[in-house]
Amino acid sequence: MGAPQHEDVDTVDVDLYDPGDGSIPxxxxxxxxxxxxxxxxxxxxxxxxxxxxxxxxxxxxxxxxxxxxxxxxxxxxKLPMTLAKELALDKAMAARQTCPKCGRRYHHVLPLKTLGSCLECHDGTPADPASYVTSAPAHRLAA
Ligand SMILES: [Zn+2]
Structure with missing residues (x-):
């Protein structure tokens, strides 16, 4: 911390024709x-x-x-930031919306931290079919 800076970047009287330390034009x-x-x-x-x-x-x-x-x-x-961001975001969202027990991906975030699964897996409350993705995902677990 606070180490003395020998290369004074704020020098006013820079001689443009003198390479100075010679490393950088x-x-x-x-x-x-x-x-x-x-x-x-x-x-x-x-x-x-x-x-x-x-x-x-x-x-x-x-x-x-x-x-x-x-x-x-x-x-x-430049990296296509929006695309990369979206992918990362969707991955993160998918992890929070997918029930590890039944493998359904819901449209809302699941209480995974408290219940560890969706409500249906937790206490049998039937999930509204409209609340999760019905088309079987490719990575569906075989029960
Ligand atoms: Zn479930």
Whole structure:
């Protein structure tokens, strides 16, 4: 915690022609060309850095603000978030809506934490056929 930062990222008098530590080139805005993009620009293109390290730094406002530049050709397409989310959500929902005893998937969340099954399996209360999915799921357990 609080370790001294030797690379002062807030330096105002950055000499653009001095490589400094020499590891990373520094560009002014619009000098970076078409091959590089900031994380934000990548996002606007539907891309993500994809694990690559930034290849350059771009500065504006006299070096007081900067952003890392990434190679566009190494960028990866963004994950289709809605789809991935929906799948994960549905999986989570299915686990909470499916009775482990009879294998029915209900349209509502089951009291699995308290009862461990649907009401019908728990105390014989017949479940309303409209409250669960009637089409047999592929993973149905053979009783
Ligand atoms: Zn059940």
């Amino acid at each position: 520094v560009f002014r805005w619009r000098q970076a060309g078409q091959a590089l993009a900031t994380r934000r620009q990548l996002r606007e293109m539907g891309l993500r850095p994809g694990g690559q390290s930034p290849v350059a730094r771009i500065e504006c406002r006299g070096g007081r603000r900067f952003a890392w530049l990434y190679r566009i050709d190494l960028a990866k397409p």
